[in-house]
Amino acid sequence: MAEPSLVFPAQEFRGRVARLQGEMKTRGLDALFLTTAADIFYVTGFLTRFWESPARPWFLIVPAVGSPVVVIPSIGAALMGRTWIEEIRTWDAPHPEDDGVSLLVDTICSLLPETARIGVPMGLETHVRMPAADYQRVAQGIAPRALVDGTDAVQRVREVKSEAEVEAIRTTCAIAGRAFARVAEFAFAGQPLDQVFRDFQTALLQEGADWVSYVAGGAGPSGYADVISPAAAVPLQRGDVLMLDTGAVRNGYFCDFDRNFSIGPPSDTVRKAHDALWQATEDTLSTLRPGMLARDAHRLLSEALHTHGARPAGGRLGHGLGITLTEWPSFTPLDTTPLREGMVLTLEPGAVVDGDRILVHEENIVLRADGVELLSPRAPSALPELS
Amino acid sequence: MAEPSLVFPAQEFRGRVARLQGEMKTRGLDALFLTTAADIFYVTGFLTRFWESPARPWFLIVPAVGSPVVVIPSIGAALMGRTWIEEIRTWDAPHPEDDGVSLLVDTICSLLPETARIGVPMGLETHVRMPAADYQRVAQGIAPRALVDGTDAVQRVREVKSEAEVEAIRTTCAIAGRAFARVAEFAFAGQPLDQVFRDFQTALLQEGADWVSYVAGGAGPSGYADVISPAAAVPLQRGDVLMLDTGAVRNGYFCDFDRNFSIGPPSDTVRKAHDALWQATEDTLSTLRPGMLARDAHRLLSEALHTHGARPAGGRLGHGLGITLTEWPSFTPLDTTPLREGMVLTLEPGAVVDGDRILVHEENIVLRADGVELLSPRAPSALPELS
Structure with a gap:
């Protein structure tokens, strides 16, 4: 199974990112932080039934300028490597002391200035798919960068289909x-x-x-x-x-x-x-x-x-x-x-x-x-x- | 489909609740607050593929003393009514202004004293399946009752199978x-x-x-x-x-x-x-x-x-x-x-x-x-x- 695993050409995903970035600019967001199977598939094309296992969190940062970066368990590296995503950072999950938190914090801090407002889908029909305690650790670790409501930026893009x-x-x-x-x-x-x-x-x-x-x-x-x-x-x-x-x-x-x-x-x-x-x-x-x-x-x-x-x-x-x-x-x-x-x-x-x-x-x-x-x-x- | 939808006799579920309550007492918790398909099925026997729809959150309170209470979308009332659970509170979801939050807050406040420590699975291999903004609203609404880490209380019980x-x-x-x-x-x-x-x-x-x-x-x-x-x-x-x-x-x-x-x-x-x-x-x-x-x-x-x-x-x-x-x-x-x-x-x-x-x-x-x-x-x- 060495062929690319994209459902669509890379151009389809680049268009989606451009539309998300347009919404981010309109709404004063510097990035989106995404954690669910749907949001990550939408941006990357990463398609697997492995989400059925609740064991591991998966993270995606879409900056308002530039290319998306994924921070994912190493078990997903081969499959993600066959998508259009170029920046793939991995850790060996599940890790009982640090399940991707420090790698995610380092990634966010290296990508985004301290003034950054980072949108997270947190409104109706959403959830954050990662341990709640780790979400708090990430929020503290990236401060003064702020996690803010990014529901509209994602939903207004995803709801209009190509x-x-x-x-x-x-x-x-x-x-x-x-x-x-x-x-x-x-x-x-x-x-x-x-x-x-x-x-x-x-x-x-x-x-x-x-x-x-x-x-x-x-x-x-x-x-x-x-x-x-x-x-x-x-x-x-x-x-x-x-x-x-x-x-x-x-x-x-x-x-x-x-x-x-x-x-x-x-x-x-x-x-x-x-x-x-x-x-x-x-x-x-x-x-x-x-x-x-x-x-x-x-x-x-x-x-x-x-x-x-x-x-x-x-x-x-x-x-x-x-x-x-x-x-x-x-x-x-x-x-x-x-x-x-x-x-x-x-x-x-x-x-x-x-x-x-x-x-x-x-x-x-x-x-x-x-x-x-x-x-x-x-x-x-x-x-x-x-x- | 009028027959009960229990996979097991009610006694099986009562035993599970008794074991959860034992863990709560050991760990100084006054209740558990559960939101995922697995945790809610474990306690109630509520089994449906409807979790595939991310539209609606579902809530379960297991007090350290007494019977579980569910706070759920009304679309689930008929099926939940065929489980062993007796206390079922519903709202019409999805509701854009108050998607069960006030009903959940009222329920928690009526069940538990202001000193209550309420365990939420927030550690490794967990997530909270509800909008993150609503989770914050609940935390504020039930204060001074506190949401604390309840991962161990749930996992130490669920991991040992009957x-x-x-x-x-x-x-x-x-x-x-x-x-x-x-x-x-x-x-x-x-x-x-x-x-x-x-x-x-x-x-x-x-x-x-x-x-x-x-x-x-x-x-x-x-x-x-x-x-x-x-x-x-x-x-x-x-x-x-x-x-x-x-x-x-x-x-x-x-x-x-x-x-x-x-x-x-x-x-x-x-x-x-x-x-x-x-x-x-x-x-x-x-x-x-x-x-x-x-x-x-x-x-x-x-x-x-x-x-x-x-x-x-x-x-x-x-x-x-x-x-x-x-x-x-x-x-x-x-x-x-x-x-x-x-x-x-x-x-x-x-x-x-x-x-x-x-x-x-x-x-x-x-x-x-x-x-x-x-x-x-x-x-x-x-x-x-x-x-």
């Missing part, structure tokens, strides 16, 4: 679309839901997913009580609505959409709720535009659900999507993030069917100057029946 | 063992490595994995340059050594072991390196005992590799295992964590074969009073050949 990113997400959506088209092969009355989940993951892999980071769903006679549970060994029954939702991954980019199926003919109640979800999505696909706010997407979907006779479920009705299963913004009544051309988003209306039972419906889109372009193959207007 | 946990890990190891036994079905000369990775994940699902959180590996004529890379579309060739490593998951518990295969007959160099790895593991399986330290395991493996004519690769030579792919301790020369009865561990010796090329070999074990019990089906002593 055409290469849109194409990557479209590819993953197509993989999931092909797997959804095969659900009748493995989902039918009498089949336990946990086996359906396994077979769905297999179908996603067979259709080209590199791995399947997320599968959820549910099944029940008037929908499902929640949409995040793992599957139990409960057989599907005639009259159930089965929902499968996936975040499959190809080349580091996610899809995130679901599909519903009726086991045997659906009840009138279920059919009406599904029709309302489909129509509300259809309406919003034709009305959503750049320049609106995230809360406007919530309003459009909620109003369309009411128009079509459904009661909107609680929670957000869509969100960003890309190198994590979900990204900001959130389609809630409170989120005022401007929707911009190039954003990849999910439309995810939910409707209350009966008591605590809901149906959800989801598509993936990219916002274009003149409206919405679908990335997921559009769900059929009529709820599909399985035997 | 028999129910050992059985869960044994089950996952058996699943992976059956998948490894099928590698000849899909790995052979001419087959691209990325397709081998997909088929291996499919085999893991078919053999009973709920999902596959980790697959890595490599292939090359004298081993592989690193063990964390995703697969490229490069065909296997006669003379390659193929290594596959997996962290599959069943009921929330991981395995983590690898297997090597020779495509056609191995070279003498490769065969000798593999024999040394197998023998060094065999030696350590018979000598490792509770009462040793983590660094002793590193020494035993290193010395055995030298004895059998191999040069140990850098990095750790094993680690803990359980509800994450890797857990502390680390078999390095520096880790002085005592090895205790009931710890589930990996033995993971690596040998340098040629230049930057290495071979690695891994087994999963549980430490018993009188020695080691294997949880993974033991690798064959001779490197298996594929066609």
